[in-house]
Amino acid sequence: MFSGIPSGDAPQEVSLEKDTVAFSIMLSVIDFFLSMVMISGIGVVLSLLPYLNRLGKLDEESMRRGH
Amino acid sequence: MFEQMLSFLGAMGAQTGLAQFWWGNVVMIAIGIGMILLAIIKKYEPLLLVGIGFSCIISNVPGSDLVLPGGLFHYAYEGVQLLILPPLIFFGVGAMTDFGPMIANPKLVILGAAAHLGIFVALIGAKLLGFTIYEAGAIGIIGGADGPMAIFMTMKLAPHLLPQISVAAYSYMALMPLIQPPVMKLLTTKEERMIRMKQMRVVSRVERIAFPIIIGIIVNLLLPPVAPLITMLMLGNLFKEVLVTDRLAKTAANEVMNVVIVVLTIAIGSTMGADKFLTGSTLEIIGLGLVAFMVGTGSGVLGAKLMNLFLTEKINPLLGSAGIASVPIAARVAHMVALEDDRENYLIYHAMGPNLAGVFGTALSGGIMLALLQ
Numbered sequence A: 001m002f003s004g005i006p007s008g009d010a011p012q013e014v015s016l017e018k019d020t021v022a023f024s025i026m027l028s029v030i031d032f033f034l035s036m037v038m039i040s041g042i043g044v045v046l047s048l049l050p051y052l053n054r055l056g057k058l059d060e061e062s063m064r065r066g067h
Numbered sequence B: 001m002f003e004q005m006l007s008f009l010g011a012m013g014a015q016t017g018l019a020q021f022w023w024g025n026v027v028m029i030a031i032g033i034g035m036i037l038l039a040i041i042k043k044y045e046p047l048l049l050v051g052i053g054f055s056c057i058i059s060n061v062p063g064s065d066l067v068l069p070g071g072l073f074h075y076a077y078e079g080v081q082l083l084i085l086p087p088l089i090f091f092g093v094g095a096m097t098d099f100g101p102m103i104a105n106p107k108l109v110i111l112g113a114a115a116h117l118g119i120f121v122a123l124i125g126a127k128l129l130g131f132t133i134y135e136a137g138a139i140g141i142i143g144g145a146d147g148p149m150a151i152f153m154t155m156k157l158a159p160h161l162l163p164q165i166s167v168a169a170y171s172y173m174a175l176m177p178l179i180q181p182p183v184m185k186l187l188t189t190k191e192e193r194m195i196r197m198k199q200m201r202v203v204s205r206v207e208r209i210a211f212p213i214i215i216g217i218i219v220n221l222l223l224p225p226v227a228p229l230i231t232m233l234m235l236g237n238l239f240k241e242v243l244v245t246d247r248l249a250k251t252a253a254n255e256v257m258n259v260v261i262v263v264l265t266i267a268i269g270s271t272m273g274a275d276k277f278l279t280g281s282t283l284e285i286i287g288l289g290l291v292a293f294m295v296g297t298g299s300g301v302l303g304a305k306l307m308n309l310f311l312t313e314k315i316n317p318l319l320g321s322a323g324i325a326s327v328p329i330a331a332r333v334a335h336m337v338a339l340e341d342d343r344e345n346y347l348i349y350h351a352m353g354p355n356l357a358g359v360f361g362t363a364l365s366g367g368i369m370l371a372l373l374q
Helices: A021-055 A060-065 B002-015 B023-042 B046-059 B072-081 B085-096 B100-104 B106-114 B117-128 B133-144 B147-157 B159-174 B176-186 B205-222 B224-241 B246-270 B280-308 B318-324 B329-341 B348-373
Strands: none
Touching: A021 B100, A021 B106, A021 B117, A021 B133, A021 B205, A021 B348, B023 B046, B046 B072, B046 B159, B046 B246, B072 B085, B072 B147, B072 B246, B085 B147, B085 B224, B085 B246, B100 B106, B100 B205, B100 B348, B106 B280, B106 B318, B106 B348, B117 B133, B117 B280, B133 B147, B133 B159, B133 B280, B133 B348, B147 B159, B147 B224, B147 B348, B159 B176, B159 B246, B159 B280, B176 B280, B176 B318, B176 B329, B205 B224, B205 B348, B224 B246, B224 B348, B280 B318, B318 B329, B318 B348, B329 B348
16 A cells, blocks of 8 residues: 655655555545544534523614514 | 539538437437436436436536537536535535534534435445545545535546546435435444434524534634535525625525536536546446445444443444435435434434534545545
8 A cells, every 4th residue: 555665865764655545545544534523523513502692682672573 | 513512512421410420329318318208207406417317418428518628518518627616515405504513513413414424335345346546535425415615526536437427426325215224224233223302402503603613613623625515515604604795695595506406417417527527436336325325324323322331321323324425315315214212303403513523524534535645
């Protein structure tokens, strides 16, 4: 999967062969895991939204009339 | 004199489309007619299939220059190619959508990611079948069951597969009431399907207004590759929720949406030329799309069952299947399957939470995939 060849004094580079089944599996695992983490993060943000109600309440009737 | 007339007519005939007509055009015209009939008779996604079907028919009439550079259909396709139309669809969807069920029950948003295992099964399957990693990524996103996102990702990764992927995505979304229930029933018991959900809390106007602004910031900060879609979704939703721009919200949800659908369907149909569509890979993509939908449905249900192992208040595992996106079809399917076992178990509002989270789940998967591939 990793096919980097270090040469001379150049910094060691690791290039990734993307067009392989192995990479597709790795991509899938990383993507699925990160999606889970990020959507959980969105869930955490959503669970904090009710705290905004402490700031006050909006009068929906006056908002509807306001344009 | 007669020979001259024949030669004159022959030369004239050679300039018409008749000379280039081949059996592939006949097949594609039949497919186009089939789409229109499905829309009329079976009511399968009529807003999409009529336009796609007609555009497919016209694009397969040799000699028609509508699809060539300078032609009207070509300019419609430019709207897709420049990635203008998919975000505008999301703009209209945002103006129509009530995110209340998602805000009210945050723990269910995880199902929006759990139901996307199908994306990765299709991706790996496509790679095993010999597609490039970019093509495989675009094919995988069919499993997200989100039309504009599938088009967006395809145009970024493998634009030449647009007709196959968009047709597969929209066809399976229309067929979800047939595809999902067997998988849902196979993975759940009757007792599980009869679990009733507790009534949700009321979401305040402050929360509804804050939601699109906060999500807009988060997505642009963390996932710039798919930010155009989610940003427009949130703008449309903000227009709806602030209550002072209902004219704009209605325009986004109706006029803008309708115009964009017309142009989008013309664009998709115009890419369905016989030479591009009638290939072995089309069948493979359609097969992989079906697998993606089935696996996604199953992983969503299993995700909900897994959550139940840790929750004191159990959730109905059918909600997991709605996490596949395809708003609101998947939520409606979960509701209908629950009603089969308990006529008073109304899941629709609860299922909209994971269903809407599924839109974000697909966008997250797509954004991460683009970031890793580019």
